[in-house]
Amino acid sequence: MKPRLFLLLLLLTLKGFGQPKPLEGIVFDKESKERIASVSIHDLTNGIAIYDNLKGEYQIIAADGDILVFSKQNYRSDTIKVQSRAQLAVSMVRLAIQLKEVTVHNTTLTPDQKLEATKNDFTKIYGSLAYGDYLSTPYGGGAGLSIDALWNSISRSGRNASKLRDVIQQDYEQNVIDYRFNREYVAGITGLKDDKLTSFMFRYRPGYYTASTMSDYEFITMIRANLRRFLRSQRTYGLAPLVSK
Template structure:
């Protein structure tokens, strides 16, 4: 009898980089195992994989992208149109180093800024002035600034996810609880902490959080667990 480890499955969500829309029917292939699949109508996919396997993502009209499997946390994969002049040189945010993300965030932050926080305003020749600082409405609502702020938000989310994923791991939870398989996935979705908590919590505080959350999870009804699945799907859209 062959036992299949839950971590033999790599799960993710494919999104369109420019619009952040979910992408169904994206082809995903594991070059190391020759397994392949497609993303479903919610952009989600699951494929057999091991650590260091290379996954390739392709869709007509979009650039082919790849990802090296380093862990089995749920990943967001962003694809870009072949005609899209990307602001980021690397579309697959998961492939960016932490330093590169920090650099891109700083650049995008500058491009998306339009004024400091000030009080008082006036309008002179179509240019709004706030506290003596002038800015043009087209600068605030211009396409470039909007894209910069959207992409900054995307990178900020990825940064926070990395902070959480580094410590709120399946290994930690299984070492403290009997949770496995779907229950483990539901627990991690329901009680996923905020990045601010992870940054402030020491190891003992995090262990207490996991055990306290597990005591709450044990009392959830089947209907409540089903609701977690629905909420998790909604949050990815």
Template sequence: MRHLFLFMCMILPFYAAAQLIRGTVTDQESHLPVQGANIVSASGTTITDAAGRFTARARFPDTLRISYIGYKKMVMPLASDPGTELRIRITRGTITLDEIFVAGTRNYRKDSLSYRTQFKKEFSYQPPKLTDAVGPARSGGRGASLITINPVALYSYLTRKSARDARLKRRLLDDEANRFIDHWFTTGKVEQVTALSGDSLTLFMNRYRPTSEMVRKLNEYEMIDYIKRSAVTFRSGK
């Protein structure tokens, strides 16, 4: 009990001297809130919420260090209690990731072109129409109208071959889409941005795997921002 009393006597002055400061972090250009930004002071570390807000302890004079991946780090000296909520705007900057060595890295664009060439017939497949099998012919005289029949096209139209070819094309397109996603949403990139590993990394990769349409709309900065925001949600258990 005596040791606990002495310990409390030691830390109470520290907490008494520290004061709570509040603020909001937004993007310099869009003015949108930045979620998950790190706020570091001499008294500890906190992160911004979905609205970009934060509450931190500071001992004046103190220095706030604000950082978020994809943005330039910001240092804000605080000589005294600002008295009002801080309005902090951070600027986008160059993203630098640690080097990742991957043995046997393939050229995605070259592989994609090769894949398209290899299955050119399947990718260009169009299901047969009835007009491909049956069409008008020259008049047979006396006002009679004749038609021509393409036996091969008619057979394809009437059998399941066309459905089978359509399913094959769909599978090839799905496979190509997955290759495209894997090229941009890599395990190495996610691991470095989130610091996840093992089963947690596998679960995150499966749960937050983007669609090919989403990947096409995002640039590199936006993809990393998506991973970062998803990691905040993932760690919160939502």
């Protein structure tokens, strides 16, 4: 073997012995124990910087005594000194506590649910005092007078119950309107805010029949048509802005 070739092989062999073996390991969340991807791993000693893979695994050229810094957004950076060639498992701590998912249910009652709750609170006026049909069907057929309806028409308790039912029905109808024609919904369609939104909703508040029978498309079309009228009236009757001299 020629001396020059021998020296070349010797240098390559020595270089191979001097090259440190890649350090392998994984990175995981200390709390959840789940692996963390895209963690920056920087060897401060030799300047090499890499990222771990999607499985949280990494390989980096590092010698014993090298200082490795593991960092990722929303995690506390961790600094480790390489002491052996064994696989290195690094646990990282979140900067903020990870809250468990919470499902929030809408607790707002619909008008029908409110009416049902009211009926449960006033069971008597919707029970024996609720009879309003004067005609009854007696045993054996034919039509006869309903004793309950007749009594309720002349008794104070029956008349009061009837009035209370009327009040509850009126309240229910207003709840239906408020439920559908609410500020957030109208503001989203019209783009109006504050006093203008209040004025618009007061002026163009729909009736119970409209609110309870119109489809969503018809209801939105009505609001937009009223918005055009409202804006025209604002331009026509609005006061001119004050000019300071």
